[in-house]
Amino acid sequence: MVIYATIITLAFVVVFLLFIRNLHIKKHFENQTILLSAIYQTIPDLLYCMDTECKFINCNRSYEKFTGFREKDVIGKTDLEIYADILDSATAHSFMDANLKVIREMTTVTKEETHVRPDNSIVLLKSTKTPLIQNGKIIGLLGISRDITEYRAAEEAAKAASRAKSGFLAKMSHEIRTPMNAIIGMAELAMRANDLNKAREHIITIKQAGSNLISIINDILDFSKIETGKLEIVPAEYLFSSMINDVINIIRMRVVDTQLHLLVNLDSKIPNALTGDEIRVRQILLNILSNAVKYTEKGFVTLTVYGEPVNENTVNLIMEIMDTGKGIKQEDLQNLFVEYKQLDQESNRGIEGTGLGLTITRSIVQTMGGKIEVYSEYGKGSRFTVTLPQIVRSPKPLAEVENADKKKTLIYEKREIFADSIVLTIDNLGVKSTVVTSDSEFFEILKKQKFDFIFLSFELYKKNKEEILKHDSDAQIVILTEFGETIQDNKLNVISMPAHSISVANILNGKSDTFSYDDNNGLIVGFTAPEAKILVVDDIITNLNVAKGLLAPYETQITLCKSGMMALNAIKTNQYDVIFMDHRMPEMDGIETTQRIRAYGDEDPFYKDVPIIALTADAVSGVKEMFLENGLNDFLSKPIDTIKLNSVLEKWIPREKQHGSVINSRKEG
Numbered sequence: 001m002v003i004y005a006t007i008i009t010l011a012f013v014v015v016f017l018l019f020i021r022n023l024h025i026k027k028h029f030e031n032q033t034i035l036l037s038a039i040y041q042t043i044p045d046l047l048y049c050m051d052t053e054c055k056f057i058n059c060n061r062s063y064e065k066f067t068g069f070r071e072k073d074v075i076g077k078t079d080l081e082i083y084a085d086i087l088d089s090a091t092a093h094s095f096m097d098a099n100l101k102v103i104r105e106m107t108t109v110t111k112e113e114t115h116v117r118p119d120n121s122i123v124l125l126k127s128t129k130t131p132l133i134q135n136g137k138i139i140g141l142l143g144i145s146r147d148i149t150e151y152r153a154a155e156e157a158a159k160a161a162s163r164a165k166s167g168f169l170a171k172m173s174h175e176i177r178t179p180m181n182a183i184i185g186m187a188e189l190a191m192r193a194n195d196l197n198k199a200r201e202h203i204i205t206i207k208q209a210g211s212n213l214i215s216i217i218n219d220i221l222d223f224s225k226i227e228t229g230k231l232e233i234v235p236a237e238y239l240f241s242s243m244i245n246d247v248i249n250i251i252r253m254r255v256v257d258t259q260l261h262l263l264v265n266l267d268s269k270i271p272n273a274l275t276g277d278e279i280r281v282r283q284i285l286l287n288i289l290s291n292a293v294k295y296t297e298k299g300f301v302t303l304t305v306y307g308e309p310v311n312e313n314t315v316n317l318i319m320e321i322m323d324t325g326k327g328i329k330q331e332d333l334q335n336l337f338v339e340y341k342q343l344d345q346e347s348n349r350g351i352e353g354t355g356l357g358l359t360i361t362r363s364i365v366q367t368m369g370g371k372i373e374v375y376s377e378y379g380k381g382s383r384f385t386v387t388l389p390q391i392v393r394s395p396k397p398l399a400e401v402e403n404a405d406k407k408k409t410l411i412y413e414k415r416e417i418f419a420d421s422i423v424l425t426i427d428n429l430g431v432k433s434t435v436v437t438s439d440s441e442f443f444e445i446l447k448k449q450k451f452d453f454i455f456l457s458f459e460l461y462k463k464n465k466e467e468i469l470k471h472d473s474d475a476q477i478v479i480l481t482e483f484g485e486t487i488q489d490n491k492l493n494v495i496s497m498p499a500h501s502i503s504v505a506n507i508l509n510g511k512s513d514t515f516s517y518d519d520n521n522g523l524i525v526g527f528t529a530p531e532a533k534i535l536v537v538d539d540i541i542t543n544l545n546v547a548k549g550l551l552a553p554y555e556t557q558i559t560l561c562k563s564g565m566m567a568l569n570a571i572k573t574n575q576y577d578v579i580f581m582d583h584r585m586p587e588m589d590g591i592e593t594t595q596r597i598r599a600y601g602d603e604d605p606f607y608k609d610v611p612i613i614a615l616t617a618d619a620v621s622g623v624k625e626m627f628l629e630n631g632l633n634d635f636l637s638k639p640i641d642t643i644k645l646n647s648v649l650e651k652w653i654p655r656e657k658q659h660g661s662v663i664n665s666r667k668e669g
Contacts, residue, residue, distance in 0.1 A: 046125070046145040052138060054078050054099040066147070068118035086116055102129045102141045112148070123149045176216055182209035214639060219356045226363045233367055234624070235391070238278035240270060240317075241398055241502050244305065246643050247285045248498065251293065251301075259298035261498075263421045267306035268399040268428050268501040271315055275391035280364050285319060287361045288384045292323035296381070299324030300417060310389060316370075319386045328376035336374060337362045399505035404430035407508060408449070411435045412442045412456040413480070418497070422455060422480075425501050431508060439464070446471035453478055453508065455499075461492075478507055527660030528555040532653045533574060535559045537567040537593065538582035538615065543638070547580060547615075550640055554649060564588030568596055575606055578652045581632065583616035590614060591630045598631045611652040615640075 040047055041060050046067075048059040056074040064070055074082055079095035086092075091114055098109045108130040115123050127145040131138050183206050190202035225231045248264055255262050285303070292301045301323045308316040328336065337358050365372045369389050376382035401407065409426055411433060413419035419435050426433040434449075436442045446468065454468065455478045461468070468477070478493045495503050534556045536547045544560045551558055559574065561567040564585055571579075579597075581590040588596075594612050601608030614627040617638045624635040636648055650658070 046143075048074075048143045049132070049140055050078075050099060050143065051140045052103050054096065054103060054141075057140065063145075066117065067115070087114070098127075098129060099141060099143075102131050103138060106131045106133070106138055113145070123147055124152055176213065179209035179213040179216070182206070183213070210639065219360060222360045223356045226360065231363060231367055232624075233277045233280060233364075235275055235277055237273070237275050237393055240272050240274055242647070243278050243282050244285075245502065247282055247289070248303075248500070250286060250643075251289045251303075252496075252498065254290065254293050255301070258293075260293060260296055261300050261415075261418070263300055263302040263417065264498040264500040265302070265304040265421055265424055266398060266501040268397055268425075268505065270305065270307040270317070270398040271392045271395055272398045273392070273394040273396060274315075275393055276388070277368065280368065281317075281388065281390075284361050284364055284386060284388070285321075287357045288321045288386070291357060292321055292325060292382070292384075296323045296325030299381075301325075302421075313392055314389055315392050317386075317388045317390055319388070320383060322381065322383045324381045327378040327380050327382055328374070329378045333374065333376065399429060399501040401429045401431055401505050401508045404508075405432075407431050407452045409433045409453045409455060409508075410442075410445065410449075410451040410475075412454065412460060413437065414460075418480075422499050422504075425499060425504050429501060429505055429508070443467060443471070451475045453493075455480055455495075457481075527650070527658045528553075529577075529649070529653050529657045529659065530555045530557070532556045532577045532657045533559070535561065535567065535570055535574070535576040535579045536615075537561045537564065537580065537585075537590070539563060539585040540582075543582065543615075547640065550642060550645055556653075564590070564593030564596070567593055571597060571600075571607070571610075576610060577654060577657065578649070579610060579612045580615050580636070581612050583614055583627075590616075591627070591632075594631045613648055613652065 043060065044062055046060070046063040048063055049057040051057055055076050055078055059069075059071050059074060069082065079099060080092050083092040083095060095113065098111060101107065102109050108128065110126070110128045113125045113127050115125050117123055124147070125145040126148045127143060129141050129143045132140045132142055186202045186205045186209070190199045190206070193199035193202060222231070244266065248262075252262050289301065289303060301321070304320040304322070306318050308318060310316055362372055365386055365388065370387050372387075373385045374382065375385075409431055411419060411422050411426070413422060413435065414437050416437065419437060423433050423435050434445060434451075436445060442464070452475060454475045458479045458481060461477060461479060468475075476493055477491075478495060480499060481494055481496050493507050495507060532554075534551060536544060536551075536558065538544050538547065538560075539562055541562070544562070548558055548560060559570055559576070561570055565588060567579070567581075570576075581594055583590040585593075597607050597610070597612065599607075611633045612631070613634045613636055614624075614632045615636055615638060616623065616627075627635055634648060634652065636644060
């Protein structure tokens with residue numbers, strides 16, 4: 001009995017324990033179901049279940065939000081019934097075919113599917129559909145879909161960027177090798193040439209190719225600065241007249257031996273003394289003008305600049321470049337500032353360029369707080385308009401004519417567009433002008449009126465010289481010459497085209513044209529400084545010889561040193577007006593040498609004040625600041641640009657040691 005009771009008790013305990021266990025299992029199962037349901041509903045991917053007839057059993061909230069359908073709207077329906085009226089028939093059937101394949105073949109299917117959202121936007125889904133199997137029998141399918149529209153777009157963009165960069169590298173290889181081939185080949189020809197004139201021609205070609213190579217390298221460096229957010233804008237005081245003269249002279253050298261005419265219209269009322277990044281303003285103009293020249297086979301390239309006052313201290317420079325070139329297709333305008341991209345490649349085949357110029361230009365303009373606008377008509381030409389705010393240092397205008405209202409001018413120019421430009425310039429200066437376009441008009445008006453100045457070409461002057469002197473012997477003759485044309489008659493005033501307000505104002509004020517350029521010699525130096533002493537420090541003999549040659553026209557006293565230690569010895573016996581200091585030298589580099597020189601300032605203040613200019617091939621961001629922080633006064637990059645060298649010498653050689661009229665007219669505008 002006791003044993004029976006014990007067995008009954010044990011059985012009761014076992015049943016009780018089993019009951020308790022089953023309760024826990026049921027509770028655990030319910031908890032698991034709640035957890036799985038929560039995951040199913042909150043997961044961001046689209047989840048849905050279908051039965052063996054491919055009809056929806058349920059869907060999660062992400063599916064509802066994405067498609068715009070409520071769960072109750074899709075239950076009991078197939079994809080074909082839901083999407084037949086929304087998507088095209090082929091797409092709706094492709095959904096159904098994938099579902100049927102899962103059910104019939106008990107296999108998992110993964111594919112990309114196009115969907116239309118409630119806002120009618122087209123999206124791409126990556127869908128995986130897998131069979132639901134119970135006891136070896138299929139009972140339906142589970143579908144998971146993810147929106148990959150942005151991913152695919154980013155992937156395609158990355159591929160396109162990769163292709164573009166690969167193409168860019170290939171193009172850069174070609175662009176760099178082209179001038180290098182010219183440099184090496186022409187150097188070989190120059191060495192073989194027996195005729196000095198022939199050798200000179202080869203050397204000119206070498207110089208042009210070298211300039212092209214530096215331009216390519218500068219584009220690449222600037223673009224790398226833009227990509228890393230390190231594009232520098234360094235405001236400083238500058239004269240607009242000096243900067244624009246440089247630009248005009250560089251561009252007119254590039255139109256020599258082409259069918260192009262360069263026109264320049266400068267508003268004489270632009271303030272001449274400004275504060276801004278002169279180098280970047282010049283770069284903007286040269287980039288756009290060079291492009292205009294490159295893509296214009298014949299006709300005109302016109303530069304127009306005027307100022308719009310913002311307030312007493314600020315002026316907006318409006319710089320407009322027009323050309324009669326190829327123009328840009330409307331569909332290509334959106335890609336105009338895209339890096340590595342050359343538009344209309346079929347039409348522009350054979351035209352060299354990095355494809356970075358306009359990208360760099362826009363970034364510079366935007367960084368300077370300006371804007372750039374483009375209008376173009378395909379086959380007829382383009383117009384680029386750049387607006388740049390600049391600080392006004394002085395209200396004195398770019399160009400003025402003394403007693404302007406008392407002077408009368410006659411312009412004889414058969415080419416209408418040139419005549420219009422000169423008349424616009426003279427009128428802008430407040431001087432009375434009359435224009436004629438034929439011999440009969442010219443002589444008819446000479447019989448009736450007297451003029452202070454007569455503007456005409458040398459060809460027309462030679463042809464009509466006696467007649468002109470017969471009717472108006474007191475008028476000053478102003479010859480409008482083509483670039484490179486030489487006039488031997490010193491009695492004649494000469495303006496090298498394009499005529500603009502600075503050159504015209506100088507002539508009307510009794511001065512010579514501001515600058516003249518020779519396509520063989522480059523800049524004709526406008527001042528000399530025979531009393532000035534210059535020290536050049538560089539460890540490479542070739543660099544010393546180049547610097548000596550570039551400084552020779554200034555007639556300065558030049559000392560060359562091959563090391564920092566030699567430079568320290570030299571300054572102990574001579575007090576130099578300017579020191580050009582190479583950066584990277586063995587044993588003692590340029591910065592250490594400069595610091596040693598400055599340390600001598602305790603003995604003599606001269607050593608603290610002597611201008612030391614860095615000479616370096618480094619052109620990366622922050623280099624100039626690094627030099628200035630370490631005691632140097634200025635920066636000149638290699639290869640040395642003659643225009644920049646001229647500016648540095650004007651700035652640092654004491655004014656009383658500079659001789660020549662050009663510098664004064666340059667400083668006064």
